Amino acid sequence: MRNVLLSADSEISVFSVPDKVADNLEEYCLEFCCHWLYESPQAAKYRVKMSGTIGVCYNEKDFIDYLNQYVCDEQSSLITTLSGVYRKEELPKEYAGLPYYNF
Numbered sequence: 001m002r003n004v005l006l007s008a009d010s011e012i013s014v015f016s017v018p019d020k021v022a023d024n025l026e027e028y029c030l031e032f033c034c035h036w037l038y039e040s041p042q043a044a045k046y047r048v049k050m051s052g053t054i055g056v057c058y059n060e061k062d063f064i065d066y067l068n069q070y071v072c073d074e075q076s077s078l079i080t081t082l083s084g085v086y087r088k089e090e091l092p093k094e095y096a097g098l099p100y101y102n103f
Helices: 019-023 025-039 041-046 060-071
Strands: 002-007 013-017 047-050 053-056 077-081 100-102
Touching (some): 002 060, 013 060, 025 041, 025 100, 041 047, 060 077
Parallel strands (some): 002 100
Antiparallel strands (some): 002 013, 047 053
């Protein structure tokens, strides 16, 4: 398990995820937000009608739920939310080198 940084245009949070997810974070995030949310029957609760089209409403915690329920045997978890930190440039030094994805 390794730590990664995730956000959804909100404060950045630190999560512990399986090594294979940390090593390929962008790939896993894109599969979640660009394919699974729109195509999987299990993701129906995230789909909302917006101005005559279907969109999705989710955040980084939903991504962690997806990993835990449908992708990985090892369970990912929230370590901490970095209060007041919204941009990679604002990260405390101890988190600066971690893989990061903003949804």
